Amino acid sequence: MYYNSYIQDEEAYRNVVRRIWTEIMEWGKENMRIYPWRNTQDGYRILIAEIMLHRTKADQVKEIYEVFIEKFSDFVSIVDAGSENIKSELYSLGLSWRANLLYRMSEEVVEKYNGVLPLNRMKLMELPGVGHYTASAILCFGYNLPEPVLDTNTVRVIGRIFGIKITDSSRRSKKFEKIMYDLIACGESRNFSFSLIDFAAMVCTSGNNPRCDICPLKSMCCFYGKEMT
Numbered sequence: 340m341y342y343n344s345y346i347q348d349e350e351a352y353r354n355v356v357r358r359i360w361t362e363i364m365e366w367g368k369e370n371m372r373i374y375p376w377r378n379t380q381d382g383y384r385i386l387i388a389e390i391m392l393h394r395t396k397a398d399q400v401k402e403i404y405e406v407f408i409e410k411f412s413d414f415v416s417i418v419d420a421g422s423e424n425i426k427s428e429l430y431s432l433g434l435s436w437r438a439n440l441l442y443r444m445s446e447e448v449v450e451k452y453n454g455v456l457p458l459n460r461m462k463l464m465e466l467p468g469v470g471h472y473t474a475s476a477i478l479c480f481g482y483n484l485p486e487p488v489l490d491t492n493t494v495r496v497i498g499r500i501f502g503i504k505i506t507d508s509s510r511r512s513k514k515f516e517k518i519m520y521d522l523i524a525c526g527e528s529r530n531f532s533f534s535l536i537d538f539a540a541m542v543c544t545s546g547n548n549p550r551c552d553i554c555p556l557k558s559m560c561c562f563y564g565k566e567m568t
Contacts, residue, residue, distance in 0.1 A: 345501070355559060356518070359500065360525040362555040367534025370541065372397070375405055377533060382456040382481040383413055389473050390441060395432055403432055414454045417445040440468040458482060472510065483529040487519035492539035493532070499543060502561030 345352035374397055376388030387407065391400045407428055411417050417425060426438035444467045448454060456477060457463060463474040472490060479486040489510045497518050498505040509515050523531055542550045549562075557563040 353521075356521045357525060358559065359556060360522050360531060363534050363538055364527065364531060366538055366542075366555060367530060370537060371530070371534050372537050372540075374401060375408075377480075380481055380483070382477050384408060385477050385481040386456065386469075386473070389476050390437055390468075391429070391432055391434065393434065393437070395434070400432065403428075414445040414448045417442060418449055437468070443467045444469070456481075458484075460486070479523070479528050479532055483527075485520065485523045485528045487516050487523060488532045488536075489515055489519055490536075491545075493519065493535050495545060496535060496539050496543045499549075499562035500556060500560045 345355070374388075376384055379385070388400070388404060391404055391407075410428070411420060411425075422439050422442035425442055426435045429435050429438050429441075447466055448456060458478065460474045460478065463469050463477060464471065469477075472488065475486040475488045478484040479488050491510065494505060494509045494512075494515055497503070497515055498509060501518065503509075503514065522535075525531070542554050544550065551557050551560075551563050554560065554563070
């Protein structure tokens, strides 16, 4: 049953949202990956992880992230170190080009917010280099707030289940945002979002051959049922 049909049946939509949430949470209990940035609710550490994870696989980031956090424990330490030192730390990930951005961001957080990230989406997005996704990730992963985290992975899962065409702009789509918000409104937005990201990486993979054989959602999935529109 694809998304347009649920518009006419609110009860059916709520039931399928609850089932998706339940199945993803159950899957996550057994399969959610463990990374150091997932064992913290420190907004600074979440932000550093998101910067390092930009177009870089998580397993490549893990060791460098831990070394970086040990050397630079907060925004003040980044400002004190200077942009050139930060650039050399990020070089091995191919992200040295983001060092100046991180340095300017740190300066602003120290000057405007006394070194503590604001718990406000609009204020976060005013910081250099912080866009919609990063602001949502900080609020959801760092503070367990009900913020929809939409990236190419979470969008892929939602689009396939509901039979919604996925495009480059889907991450900014109000339709996808609403579905994701309704999912995290069921509770535990942080763990659900981590579980959904991992589910996309390990089961609902990109390309034409996802692991539908082990997917607990295949009975309701339009992609599996060849109902994509």
